[in-house]
Amino acid sequence: MMKRNRLITGVIFLCVLLTSHVNAAAEKYPNMPRIAYEEYPEVDGSLACVPLMEALVKAVTGCTDAQAEESLARFSNTNPSYERLQNGEADLILVYEASKETKEKLNGLEGLDLQPVGLDALVFITNSSNYVENLTKEQIHDIYTGKIRYWSEVGGYREPVKAFQRRENSGSQTLMRLLLMGDEEIPEKQMTVISEMEGLIDAVMEYDNSANAIGYSVYYYASSMYHQDRLKFLAVDGVAPDRETIASGEYSLTHPFYCGVREEGASENARALRDWLISEEGQAFVKECGYVAANE
Amino acid sequence: MWQRMSKDRARLFTMCLAAVLLAFPAAGMTSGAETPEQPDSPAVKICAEDEYVGLRTGLYSWVYGTMVDDIVMLYDCDGNQAGTIMDSYEAGEFFSRVKKGRICENTQSGQAVFYDTDSMHQFLSLDRNSFTWDLYTDKLLTYEYATAEVCLYDRNGGLLVKATAALPDGSPFPPVHPSLMLLKGDGFLDMRVSSGDVSFAAIYYPEEDRLICSSDPEFPDSLREEPRAVFGRYYVTVHPGEEDSEAPDRFDITDADGNCVLSKVSPGGNRFLDGLWGTAYVAKQTGPEEWTVFNRDLKACGTIPSAEIPYVGDTAYIEGFSYEELGGGTCDGTVTYLGQEVPYTRTEDGIGVLYEGALIPVTVTENLYPEQINDRWILARDGKTKIYDRKTGELLLETDAGVSMQKDSILLHRDFSGEKNNENVIYDENMQIAYHTERWMVPCGPEAYYMERGPYIGIADKYGNWLLRVLPEAE
Numbered sequence: 001m002m003k004r005n006r007l008i009t010g011v012i013f014l015c016v017l018l019t020s021h022v023n024a025a026a027e028k029y030p031n032m033p034r035i036a037y038e039e040y041p042e043v044d045g046s047l048a049c050v051p052l053m054e055a056l057v058k059a060v061t062g063c064t065d066a067q068a069e070e071s072l073a074r075f076s077n078t079n080p081s082y083e084r085l086q087n088g089e090a091d092l093i094l095v096y097e098a099s100k101e102t103k104e105k106l107n108g109l110e111g112l113d114l115q116p117v118g119l120d121a122l123v124f125i126t127n128s129s130n131y132v133e134n135l136t137k138e139q140i141h142d143i144y145t146g147k148i149r150y151w152s153e154v155g156g157y158r159e160p161v162k163a164f165q166r167r168e169n170s171g172s173q174t175l176m177r178l179l180l181m182g183d184e185e186i187p188e189k190q191m192t193v194i195s196e197m198e199g200l201i202d203a204v205m206e207y208d209n210s211a212n213a214i215g216y217s218v219y220y221y222a223s224s225m226y227h228q229d230r231l232k233f234l235a236v237d238g239v240a241p242d243r244e245t246i247a248s249g250e251y252s253l254t255h256p257f258y259c260g261v262r263e264e265g266a267s268e269n270a271r272a273l274r275d276w277l278i279s280e281e282g283q284a285f286v287k288e289c290g291y292v293a294a295n296e
Numbered sequence: 297m298w299q300r301m302s303k304d305r306a307r308l309f310t311m312c313l314a315a316v317l318l319a320f321p322a323a324g325m326t327s328g329a330e331t332p333e334q335p336d337s338p339a340v341k342i343c344a345e346d347e348y349v350g351l352r353t354g355l356y357s358w359v360y361g362t363m364v365d366d367i368v369m370l371y372d373c374d375g376n377q378a379g380t381i382m383d384s385y386e387a388g389e390f391f392s393r394v395k396k397g398r399i400c401e402n403t404q405s406g407q408a409v410f411y412d413t414d415s416m417h418q419f420l421s422l423d424r425n426s427f428t429w430d431l432y433t434d435k436l437l438t439y440e441y442a443t444a445e446v447c448l449y450d451r452n453g454g455l456l457v458k459a460t461a462a463l464p465d466g467s468p469f470p471p472v473h474p475s476l477m478l479l480k481g482d483g484f485l486d487m488r489v490s491s492g493d494v495s496f497a498a499i500y501y502p503e504e505d506r507l508i509c510s511s512d513p514e515f516p517d518s519l520r521e522e523p524r525a526v527f528g529r530y531y532v533t534v535h536p537g538e539e540d541s542e543a544p545d546r547f548d549i550t551d552a553d554g555n556c557v558l559s560k561v562s563p564g565g566n567r568f569l570d571g572l573w574g575t576a577y578v579a580k581q582t583g584p585e586e587w588t589v590f591n592r593d594l595k596a597c598g599t600i601p602s603a604e605i606p607y608v609g610d611t612a613y614i615e616g617f618s619y620e621e622l623g624g625g626t627c628d629g630t631v632t633y634l635g636q637e638v639p640y641t642r643t644e645d646g647i648g649v650l651y652e653g654a655l656i657p658v659t660v661t662e663n664l665y666p667e668q669i670n671d672r673w674i675l676a677r678d679g680k681t682k683i684y685d686r687k688t689g690e691l692l693l694e695t696d697a698g699v700s701m702q703k704d705s706i707l708l709h710r711d712f713s714g715e716k717n718n719e720n721v722i723y724d725e726n727m728q729i730a731y732h733t734e735r736w737m738v739p740c741g742p743e744a745y746y747m748e749r750g751p752y753i754g755i756a757d758k759y760g761n762w763l764l765r766v767l768p769e770a771e
Contacts, residue, residue, distance in 0.1 A: 075751045
């Protein structure tokens, strides 16, 4: 009897030891869908959502890091991914707001079921040596319409402001138009650069590489991708962007990002993942991945 | 075993086994991203720490971040992001190795700050809009527009010499950009510029610490024409009859008194055209299919069958000629050693490869012509590509794929150019497959690989583990 009990205890201990290595996500998120890697939906979306999608596929399928990356090989960025979802090339997207042109092209995003899963912010970035720490929305608007031309007009040195913009297809450009500029034209800037082999040349550039530059991006991408020892985020209307001010709405230039499936013909797995992401458990997962969850 | 177990034990064993199996979710394996089970990989650095002295622990490569298209993100040798810099450096490839310092950052206060990107040392700060500049090897040359002042700085920002670039009437030379070439060896520095019909030269003699800037440089009057190059302490002029040729083939070597000491020489390959003041050898035809090679002291070094002079560094290792550096042996050709061309000679046991002054023995079979070696293997071709153990001469691998040898791994590559995906396979030091992918991959440094996987590009070790990765486009 004693020998038998010891045997049973030993086997149970072995099982506990082995099963303690069960997927950590499964323990933490018991309602998370479990999908085999081969059956994982075709995904697409905004580049700023890549880390979230990567974490999701690893947690849901238990795949390796390399497999998770490979599953994202066809990430085509914000606006193309809406199109791919609509035409069936993608089953599930994690995206920022579509541009006006994309919405028109896709007939108002007809047939797409989009739900907010997180919140991000449009942030403005300058060189850390720029004395200007804060701009109002009106000042930003005036910089980008060319009305403000020198940093001295907003409290800095008398140096020309070199304002750059992103490509029209990018999520941050869409946010810029949605939150600040509307359909107003953002003039391209002409500047002179010195090239070592060609002497002085004139070039039309969409950016400047000097300390007088100001640019913009989305908070999650800019804060996680770039080391900030020489760059800084500007406060807008007196509020600096960080996780707390974005979540609370105190920083005003915020906008949700979405998880989308097709209204009809969505795969079961895609819909299950989307529904889970907007659930309380899924939102905790979004937050754990470093994003501001939509329900915060 | 089952028969010997009691029923109770068998039932208990089965239950536990089932519980274990159910506890582990199925993890599907797909092709394309399979990484074979790998041993614990020792930490792989992108570069040795003592290779660079940088802002942090050491800098290897910079990657374009894309908040703006030219934010340079700097990484240390461990792949950790070390900093960012907004620069005016010419756009380069992703993960280009930071090698020659030409980063110039325009600060808000109106200064141009120069960084030597070998060390990321900020070595000079100048008034931004008043000059143009060029940096070559370890010298920086600036030309001040307003004063026509030409300054030469060392890599620490120390002013070496200054001169005035003025036209014959004393006025500053027109604001054009100088092209800068710095000779090795004799250390001549030539700044040749032209503006319209005016030609201008600046020559620096380091030994004499003399910089001559003039539209009428001090060339001997006896020279038939302005020299095209300097060869040691001699001048190179075009051979009579070829003055009007756009690409002359024959030149004369002339001394300071204007005497022709060697006529109808050829620069050998494109050495003259690459850097007029940088050539170290010339060849003169001395037979129907024989050219004699002369060095800068005009000493004959050997003969070659054509005007193409094979260079290894500054030395021409001519096949068939004996060299003290090769243990008195004859140069039998050159082989690539970790990306560098080095000469080799045949020995009793195989070949001896000259690398950093030492003759490295390599065992190969007879009549095999080596192309690449490293510390473990030798690559040779005789129709097929063959990899041999360098010490034993054992044939380890035979392939028709393209091969790149790193320090401890080999990349086999097949490029199907759109017909289907590429095939890249990495073998580790034990000739086991370490990683394979159909995506783009090329060697990077002695131990790492540039590659892409998913939406990322970056630098990885031979097992495909990222050392650093980035998303190549901005949001």
